Amino acid sequence: DTGVSQDPRHKITKRGQNVTFRCDPISEHNRLYWYRQTLGQGPEFLTYFQNEAQLEKSRLLSDRFSAERPKGSFSTLEIQRTEQGDSAMYLCASSLASSGSYNEQFFGPGTRLTVL
Amino acid sequence: GDSVTQMEGPVTLSEEAFLTINCTYTATGYPSLFWYVQYPGEGLQLLLKATKADDKGSNKGFEATYRKETTSFHLEKGSVQVSDSAVYFCALSDRGGSNYKLTFGKGTLLTVNP
Numbered sequence: 001d002t003g004v005s006q007d008p009r010h011k012i013t014k015r016g017q018n019v020t021f022r023c024d025p026i027s028e029h030n031r032l033y034w035y036r037q038t039l040g041q042g043p044e045f046l047t048y049f050q051n052e053a054q055l056e057k058s059r060l061l062s063d064r065f066s067a068e069r070p071k072g073s074f075s076t077l078e079i080q081r082t083e084q085g086d087s088a089m090y091l092c093a094s095s096l097a098s099s100g101s102y103n104e105q106f107f108g109p110g111t112r113l114t115v116l
Numbered sequence: 117g118d119s120v121t122q123m124e125g126p127v128t129l130s131e132e133a134f135l136t137i138n139c140t141y142t143a144t145g146y147p148s149l150f151w152y153v154q155y156p157g158e159g160l161q162l163l164l165k166a167t168k169a170d171d172k173g174s175n176k177g178f179e180a181t182y183r184k185e186t187t188s189f190h191l192e193k194g195s196v197q198v199s200d201s202a203v204y205f206c207a208l209s210d211r212g213g214s215n216y217k218l219t220f221g222k223g224t225l226l227t228v229n230p
Binding site: 003004031033035040041042043044045048056091093095097103104105107108109110 | 120152158159160161162165205207216217218219220221222223
């Protein structure tokens with residue numbers, strides 16, 4: 001069963017460093033979402049892709065954050081000049097969207113980022 | 117904007133007890149409603165969903181009914197097991213937009229003791 005995978009599972013970095021996370025969605029899924037979850041909170045939407053196009057970005061996604069999904073397959077989320085406030089679990093989800101209906105989002109295990 | 121408010125935890129129950137976790141929502145459109153569960157060390161999993169008013173979602177003995185008049189989607193289970201210990205998230209997806217992003221509540225930690 002090839003679900004959504006994320007790499008790395010854990011990342012510890014020093015303030016000011018850049019980090020990059022990878023998400024591999026379920027292979028036939030055309031939509032890919034990034035969420036951020038801080039301790040004691042529910043996941044918050046960051047951005048989403050339909051195939052390779054990034055169609056929406058949350059106001060939570062500052063200029064230091066950038067996401068890509070080249071070729072509409074895997075996605076990367078980069079955070080430049082990390083700050084301690086970036087410490088969180090970063091979740092990726094994918095779905096197979098069809099017109100007019102909701103399709104279940106399948107979540108990966110997340111990447112836990114700790115910024116020292 | 118859209119928001120979800122769910123019962124503060126943690127909730128601690130004995131095995132076979134009745135469970136209710138309250139969830140209410142605010143949405144500009146006509147949302148679909150969901151309960152997700154996160155078991156220790158695992159990713160979020162969809163537990164159940166309802167897409168229109170009066171729909172009842174059910175799975176693994178859990179149930180929730182979409183109540184448009186009270187903007188609620190309370191999660192219930194008649195007899196909890198130790199294996200139900202997890203964090204439960206209520207969420208909505210506003211179908212008025214086209215992105216189907218999920219808006220989550222803060223989560224409720226459930227611990228079931230033998």
